[in-house]
Amino acid sequence: MPKVLIADSLSPAAVEIFKNRGIETETRVGLSKEELIEIIPEYDGLAVRSACKPDADVIEAAKNLKVIGRAGIGVDNIDIKAATAKGVVVMNTPFGNAVTTAEHAIAMMFAAARQIPAADAGTQAGKWPKKSFVGTELSYKTLGLIGCGNIGARVAERAKGLTMRVVAYDPFLTEERAVELGIEKVDLEHLLSRADIITLHTPLTDQTRNILSKEALQKTKKGLILVNCARGGLVDEAAVRELLDSGHLGAAAFDVFAEEPAKENVLFGAPNFVATPHLGAATVEAQENVALQVAEQMSDYLLTGAVTNALNMPSVTADEAPRLRPFIDLAEKLGQFAGQISDHGFEEVVIEYEGELADINRKPITAAALAGLLRTSRGDVNMVSAPAILAESGVKYSETVTEESPVYDTLIRIKVRVPKTENSDETGWRSLAGTVSAGRPRVVEIKGMPLEGDFTPVALYVNNIDKPGFIGSLGAMLGEAEVNIATFHLGRQDVGGEAIALIGIDNEPPADMTAKLDALPHVRYAKVLHF
Structure with missing residues (x-):
């Protein structure tokens, strides 16, 4: 459990x-x-x-x-x-908290525009400070969104309801989505120069850290209202304090801070500054x-195995999981096969998808293939870590998709380019393909040669020249070693040309088996495989 x-x-x-x-x-x-x-x-x-x-x-x-x-x-x-x-x-x-956070951002805009916290404090202190607080309307002002994802889009919808003009800077916002929201997509420079109010709705990353630097803030309109309900670290807090003190910023309202809990902060006590203690998602x-x-x-x-809203792995919905599982299993086994016959590593990986796989979520399938491929050399690798490990290794990776498959409804082909110093394969490439048949993964092609075989827990792979007597010699050798043959699959280019054999065996062969096989006439390469 x-x-x-x-x-x-x-x-x-x-x-x-x-x-x-x-x-x-x-x-x-x-x-x-x-x-x-x-x-x-x-x-x-x-x-x-x-x-x-x-x-x-x-x-x-x-x-x-x-x-x-x-x-x-x-x-x-x-x-x-x-x-x-x-x-x-x-x-x-x-x-889950998108609406709540968007509503808090709107509330902070109103609080800053009408100086509500300070007015409340003065009123409850018995001062009746009516003449001290002259606010500004939000209607017909230009709101600049930095980040227009899930939360930013909800802020935009509510701002449109307030008859505000909305411009947004977000590299991932498409023009079609901007039109759908009724907003204008702009670059950051245009947003800084046009916005009356700026609100941030982006995660804190290396690219967004300090996105509103002192230099950026100095490019904004005098009297700007700045709202941050996203993440501390997006804004230069010291610069905000300086610009509030000088009057360049009309007001600022922050729910988040660079250091939390914020028991002390350079912004505390600044004129027209509103603060809340990270309440963006704090509703029942x-x-x-x-x-x-x-x-x-x-x-x-x-x-x-269904993956939803993962930040470091492709998502697989509960509905997708049953359909994808056989292909994930196939891809992982093809990757294991390729990894085990690439004895000196590899410099490039190509995965080709054919047929019905063109129209489904292939990312977890790719992750499984890479996990199988890397596990031979890197040990404990899974679908989460494999893509990152491959990227860090510097190995070149590419993927192709073809909607039609000449023979099978679906086909996955994995090709790895091995170092040219390896004499056993002058082409420099290992190539394997497989499909799912009756719910089971099957290998259907090795080195471009058709062959239909099973992935047995232990298998013997042999690449040889097609000459009479080879199969007999191989069978005799396995018999002498008391290794029982479970399945035997053959493929070849043409008579007397290059050939392959994939033999499922019931037990682990002796340690010197591959050396003996390599010594047989016409054998180019032999390897015991494990799946």
Whole structure:
């Protein structure tokens, strides 16, 4: 039974989801790093919000961990790179608190535009400071969105309802989506010069860190209202304080800060500054939604392999998983085959998809193929870590898709280019292809030669010249070694040309078997394979 550690508070309904799905849970909130490291090896899953911080040390200690689920959108507290290297899926719940966060951003815009917190404080102090607060309307102003994904789009929809003009900077926003939202896509320079209000809705990455630097903020209109309900670190806080003091910025409202909890901050006490303690997702509805979603997502992955909202692995829905599973199995075995016959490594990988695979989600299939390929040389590699490991290795990778397959409904072909110094294959390439037949993976082509064979747990692969007597010699050798043949599949180019044999065997052959095979006349290459 899978076991999940809940390290931050989740609703009882979320815990009940785990229980109903047959997953054991233990709730341990407020653990120190040392305590977490001590107990994490027991668990298959880790559910967190933002307080628990599974860093590289924690992940290294997590010997059985398969998934980290973040109940919420931000994953700054999780070392995704370390998790990926360890083969741990990291997933979040980007949709559960989108409405709540968008509403908070709009509320902060109003609070800053009408100076509501300061007016409230003065009124409740008995000062009746009516003449001190003259605000500005939001209607017909230009709102600049930095980031127009799930949350930013909801802010745009609400701003349009306030009759605001909306411009957005987001490299991933398509023109079609901008038209659908009724907004204008612009570059950052245009947004800075045109916006009356700027609000941020982007994750904190190397590309977005300090995106509103002092230099950028100085390009904005005098009187700009700045709202940040996304992530601390996106804005130069010291520059914001300076521009508030000088009057260049009309107001600012921040829900997030570079260092949290923000007990002290350069912005505190600045004129026309509004602060809230990271409340963007703090509604009853949002907290419940993200908790339920993370429980469902983690359960799906641990029980069925379905991947939803993963940050370091292609998503596979629960509906897709049954259809994809045979092809994932095929791709992994083809990768294992290619890896085992590339004795000196490889410099390039090509995966070709033919037929019906052109129209389905191929990313997890590719990840499985790369995992199988790398496992021979890199050991503990899985679908999560394989793409990153290949990218870091510098091995060239490409993929092709053809809607028609000449013989089979679906075909996967893996080609690896091995170093030219390897004398056993003067072409420099290993090529394998397979299909799924009756729900089972089958190899149907090796080195361009047609052959239909099974992936048995132990197999013998031989590349030879097609000459009389070879099969007899091979059979006699296996018989003498008391190795029973389960399946025997042959392929060749033409009479007397290059040939291949894939023999399924029932038991592990003697260690010197391949050396004896290599000594047979006409044998070019022999290898014992394991699947």
